[in-house]
Amino acid sequence: MKDSIKLSANQLPIQGTLRVPGDKSISHRSIMFGAMAQGRTTVSGFLLGDDCLSTISCFQKLGVDIQVNDTNVIINSDGMDKWIEPIEILDTGNSGTTTRLMLGILAGSDVHAVLVGDESIAKRPMKRVIEPLRQMGAQISGRSGGQFTPLAIQGTALTAIDYTMPVASAQVKSAILLAGLRAQGVTTVREMEVTRDHTERMLSKFGAVISSENRVIKLQGGQQLTGTHVEVPGDISSAAFFLVAGAIAKESRIRLEHVGLNPTRTGILDVLNLMGAKMEVEMNDSIDDEPIGSVTINSSVLKGIEIGGDLIPRLIDEIPIIALLATQAHGTTVIKDAEELKVKETDRISAVVDELKKLGADIEGTNDGMIIRGPVTLSGGQLQSYGDHRIGMMAAIASVIATQPIEIEQASCISVSYPNFFEHLHIMSSSGTLR
Numbered sequence: 001m002k003d004s005i006k007l008s009a010n011q012l013p014i015q016g017t018l019r020v021p022g023d024k025s026i027s028h029r030s031i032m033f034g035a036m037a038q039g040r041t042t043v044s045g046f047l048l049g050d051d052c053l054s055t056i057s058c059f060q061k062l063g064v065d066i067q068v069n070d071t072n073v074i075i076n077s078d079g080m081d082k083w084i085e086p087i088e089i090l091d092t093g094n095s096g097t098t099t100r101l102m103l104g105i106l107a108g109s110d111v112h113a114v115l116v117g118d119e120s121i122a123k124r125p126m127k128r129v130i131e132p133l134r135q136m137g138a139q140i141s142g143r144s145g146g147q148f149t150p151l152a153i154q155g156t157a158l159t160a161i162d163y164t165m166p167v168a169s170a171q172v173k174s175a176i177l178l179a180g181l182r183a184q185g186v187t188t189v190r191e192m193e194v195t196r197d198h199t200e201r202m203l204s205k206f207g208a209v210i211s212s213e214n215r216v217i218k219l220q221g222g223q224q225l226t227g228t229h230v231e232v233p234g235d236i237s238s239a240a241f242f243l244v245a246g247a248i249a250k251e252s253r254i255r256l257e258h259v260g261l262n263p264t265r266t267g268i269l270d271v272l273n274l275m276g277a278k279m280e281v282e283m284n285d286s287i288d289d290e291p292i293g294s295v296t297i298n299s300s301v302l303k304g305i306e307i308g309g310d311l312i313p314r315l316i317d318e319i320p321i322i323a324l325l326a327t328q329a330h331g332t333t334v335i336k337d338a339e340e341l342k343v344k345e346t347d348r349i350s351a352v353v354d355e356l357k358k359l360g361a362d363i364e365g366t367n368d369g370m371i372i373r374g375p376v377t378l379s380g381g382q383l384q385s386y387g388d389h390r391i392g393m394m395a396a397i398a399s400v401i402a403t404q405p406i407e408i409e410q411a412s413c414i415s416v417s418y419p420n421f422f423e424h425l426h427i428m429s430s431s432g433t434l435r
């Protein structure tokens, strides 16, 4: 089957009102915590992306009753002690979050399990999670001494640790905290830079006592989670593609509603503001555990800026689309302190640089980011997604300003986080409204 899509260079305005699908990070955690909890958990606004479906399938293999009805999910669980030992491998697909958080969860369980993902997962570093988990007593073995999948985990009794994170990673932090729930003693995680805090917020919602102050998170072991309701807001990482489309396409105005505006995730809004975008942000009144609001953006005259330091973890997934944005800004944009891009679904420094260069962008890669000079008129051509959803969507959004058609290879990978992306892009390019 041909897995490519050709987008014409229609250079139309991006207009309308849109609700993007549910947040990927929050959707994963709703299933994981619901499966660990005792009782019934209901989820609304769940992301039906391939990554989150991988998480569901892993827990179903552990015997947890999970029913999916459109974007509503019901999880009935008697808690981790009642999980069955899976006879099949747990396939985490393309999902780093599933793989790393499952390691933390399974480490303190009563079961043996084997985790395997796709070719991209097989290349992604797991040592960063396995090392602290082993310090807690976890029994994990895997390829290259446990650095890569396939990984085998034998659940066992764990002891709490006090861990200073060498990398800014919410996945590592979450894996340790989830193992900490079953460990003896108080688990402490110290972050150098603030990373997304969905785990901390959602653990409280499931009844756990957890404290977080000055980048130090503490959790007493032996706590049992209780089922609850989780409302998943729209994913700001998905909204980012349409925010950028609205800012760079001519005569555009787009409103994104019901978007998650957790401050650990809103670095993209800071960047748009600093670049001079015409944008309004409204917070919804009733804030549950996750802030939600609307963002409206208009076509804007943009200027280049420097992006680095503690802003990076707050926009790490948005860097491919920020690079496209920077090609339209006046002056130089420097993205630094972002070495982590090299170990995402693909090496996102080289992928972004190579693909935007094909369109004529003035962009060069550096060891920890990229330098982009603009504004440049982008042409068209055949672009590669490298099987990375965010590279594929960056290429698709380039088509709203490109002078020639853009063909994207391996475009189906976009369903990892945004299954109806092309439908939304089509409607927003024809002045539509989709709620």
Ligand code: S3P
Pocket: 024, 025, 026, 097, 168, 169, 170, 171, 172, 174, 196, 316, 317, 340
């Ligand atoms: C995620 C954390 C981030 C992010 C990923 C989702 C999460 O990864 O890039 O898309 O849900 O915790 P790192 O923890 O590797 O930074």
